[in-house]
Amino acid sequence: MADYLPLPDSETADTRPARVASLDVFRGLCVFLMMVVDYGGFMFPIITHSPWNGLQMADFVMPFFLFVAGVSLALVYKKVTNRVEATWKAVFRAAKLFLLGVFLQGGYLHGVTSLTYGVDIEKIRWMGILQRISIGYVVAALCEIWLPYRTWREVGFFKGYYWHWCVAFSLSAIYLWLSYALYVPDWQFMVPASASSLPSSNDSYVYTVKCGVRGDLGPGCNSAGMIDRYILGFDHMYMKPGYRNLKECNISANGQVSESSPPWCHAPFDPEGILSSLTAAVTCIIGLQYGHILAHLQDHKGRLNNWSLFSISSVVLGLFLAIIGIPINKSLYTVSYMLITSASAGITFCAFYLLVDVYGYRCLTSMLEWMGLHSLSIFVLITSNLAIIAIQGFYLTVPENNIVHWIITRFVHA
Numbered sequence: 348m349a350d351y352l353p354l355p356d357s358e359t360a361d362t363r364p365a366r367v368a369s370l371d372v373f374r375g376l377c378v379f380l381m382m383v384v385d386y387g388g389f390m391f392p393i394i395t396h397s398p399w400n401g402l403q404m405a406d407f408v409m410p411f412f413l414f415v416a417g418v419s420l421a422l423v424y425k426k427v428t429n430r431v432e433a434t435w436k437a438v439f440r441a442a443k444l445f446l447l448g449v450f451l452q453g454g455y456l457h458g459v460t461s462l463t464y465g466v467d468i469e470k471i472r473w474m475g476i477l478q479r480i481s482i483g484y485v486v487a488a489l490c491e492i493w494l495p496y497r498t499w500r501e502v503g504f505f506k507g508y509y510w511h512w513c514v515a516f517s518l519s520a521i522y523l524w525l526s527y528a529l530y531v532p533d534w535q536f537m538v539p540a541s542a543s544s545l546p547s548s549n550d551s552y553v554y555t556v557k558c559g560v561r562g563d564l565g566p567g568c569n570s571a572g573m574i575d576r577y578i579l580g581f582d583h584m585y586m587k588p589g590y591r592n593l594k595e596c597n598i599s600a601n602g603q604v605s606e607s608s609p610p611w612c613h614a615p616f617d618p619e620g621i622l623s624s625l626t627a628a629v630t631c632i633i634g635l636q637y638g639h640i641l642a643h644l645q646d647h648k649g650r651l652n653n654w655s656l657f658s659i660s661s662v663v664l665g666l667f668l669a670i671i672g673i674p675i676n677k678s679l680y681t682v683s684y685m686l687i688t689s690a691s692a693g694i695t696f697c698a699f700y701l702l703v704d705v706y707g708y709r710c711l712t713s714m715l716e717w718m719g720l721h722s723l724s725i726f727v728l729i730t731s732n733l734a735i736i737a738i739q740g741f742y743l744t745v746p747e748n749n750i751v752h753w754i755i756t757r758f759v760h761a
Contacts, residue, residue: 367422367641367704368703368704368709368712368716369696369699369700369702369703369704370415370418370419370719371715371716371719371720372699372703372712372715372716372719373411373415373692373695373696373699373719374412374415374718374719374722375712375714375715375716375717375718375719375720375722376411376695376699376715376719377408377411377412377415377719377722378718378719378722378725378726378729379715379718380404380405380407380408380411381408381726381729382725382729383404384396384404384405384408385729392592395589396589396618396677396678397589397677398589398590398591398592398593399565399566399589399590399593399676399678400674400675400676401675401676402675402677402684402687402688406677406684406688407688407691407692409476409479409619409627409677410627410630410684410685410688410689410691410692411688411691411692411695412476412480413479413480413483413627413628413630413631413634414630414631414633414634414637414689414692414693414696415634415692415696416480416483416484416487416631416634417483417487417630417631417632417633417634417635417636417637417638418634418635418637418638418641418696419638420484420487420488420491420631420634420635420638421491421635421636421637421638421639421641421642422638422641422642423488424488424491424492425642427491427492430492430493433488433492434488434489434492434493437484437485437488437489437492438485440484441481441482441484441485441488442481444477444478444480444481444484445477445478445481445482447477447727448475448476448477448478448480448481449471449472449473449475449478451475451477451727451730451731452472452475452476452477452478452730453471453472453473453475469582470582470583471583472583472584472585472617473579473583474575474579474584474585474617474619474620474621474624475619476619476726476730477726478619479619479624479627482624482627482628483624483627483628483630483631484631486514486518486628486631486632487628487631487632487634487635490510490511490514490632490635491511491635494508494510494511494514495510496508496509496510496511507639508636508639511632511635511636514632515629515632515633518625518626518628518629518632519625519626519629519682519685521625522622522623522625522626522682523682525570525574525622526562526564526569526570526571526622526679526681527561527562527570528561528562529561529570529573529574530559530560530561531558531559531560531561531563531568531569531570531573532558532559533555533556533557533558533559534555534556534558534573534576535553535554535555535556536553536554536556536581536613536614537552537553537554538552538554538613554610554611554613554614555610556568556609556610556611556614564674564676564679564681566588566590566593566611566612566616566678567609567610567611567614568611569679570622571620571621571622571623571679572614572616572617572620574620574621574622575616575617575620575621575622578621579617579620579621581615582615584615584616584617584620585615585616585617585618585619586615587615588614588615588616588617588618588678589618589678590611590612590616590678591604591612593612595608595609595612596608596609596612598612616678618677618678622679623678623679623680624680626680626681626682626684626685627680627685629685630685630688630689630692633661633689633693634689634692636657637654637657637693637696640653640654647700647701647704647705650700651697651700651701651705654693654696654697654700655694655697657690657693658690658691658693658694658697659690660690661686661687661689661690661693662686662687662690662691662694664686665682665683665684665685665686665687665690666683666687668682668683668686669683669687675687699712703716
């Protein structure tokens with residue numbers, strides 16, 4: 348995910364292309380945060396995803412990935428000579444990312460430690476992290492390749508990419524309309540008796556969720572979940588949604604939902620679902636606009652001023668929407684969440700650009716830069732659990748004397 352074109356360094360007389368190191372550092376930060384929340388979340392729940400509304404550390408990872416993908420696209424397609432060829436390359440790359448995501452998170456590697464791995468076609472998960480990135484990537488890439496723009500110096504930042512903003516506003520408007528206008532009826536689902544906390548004389552237990560509403564943004568009756576149930580299918584969604592950590596679900600230490608919990612606590616929900624992919628794609632388009640500033644403005648001060656102004660405006664608008672009733676919600680990828688996290692990504696990128704590309708302190712971020720250059724490989728190793736399996740394979744005398752077992756016993760069972 349680090350294959351973008353180098354940007355000439357306008358601050359020196361040397362005409363050789365120079366890579367924008369802060370982009371690699373930012374991408375490395377995304378990978379590092381993903382590792383921290385994935386493997387440190389069970390020890391420090393405060394850094395995991397917010398169960399529903401709200402923001403915690405893990406909730407910044409996905410929009411940061413989407414943002415940096417958008418920034419990179421502005422450099423990849425800075426000069427497009429053949430739009431058709433560029434389109435095919437963008438679509439092909441997005442398809443590869445999507446299929447890789449299905450392979451990593453679709454169920455094939457679910458039992459690598461017990462040698463019971465394999466895909467149950469009836470329960471394969473279609474959406475996931477790389478799938479979401481691929482959708483945002485291809486939307487932003489097509490905007491950059493096909494939508495006309497005027498010269499930056501003639502019309503400025505917003506007007507120069509007028510059609511890009513039209514796409515972003517349209518996607519946001521469609522998202523809001525589907526979120527608030529769709530009628531969500533009552534719905535039922537079945538859970539195997541072995542996975543349910545309720546007694547049943549059959550092989551499964553049927554739960555009924557009472558809805559009959561419009562515009563509900565709660566876990567049980569939102570339109571995003573309804574769309575995924577109809578299109579993806581109940582069995583192809585994420586089976587352990589974060590909202591089970593809400594107090595209403597009364598989840599036990601072994602992951603069982605209490606029988607006194609609302610029915611929706613037993614249901615799956617995909618945090619990378621279809622409807623929320625619309626606003627996720629907008630994050631990529633926003634990153635693309637930051638990339639335009641990087642590609643077309645040649646002075647550090649101009650870049651930083653524009654990025655800062657855009658970030659501050661976005662976070663103010665996002666907070667305003669949150670105040671008037673649009674919650675900050677990662678699972679639904681609400682517009683307020685999209686604006687605030689995109690602004691946070693922009694501010695973080697400004698800090699890295701100032702530190703690395705302006706003042707040249709690359710030694711302080713060399714590890715993050717290396718991780719950014721190899722982000723996709725690291726992602727695969729982490730998501731497939733191959734890195735953990737390799738680490739766990741080394742022990743002293745007995746298998747229990749490995750680092751993974753030591754961490755669990757020291758921090759989890761302490």
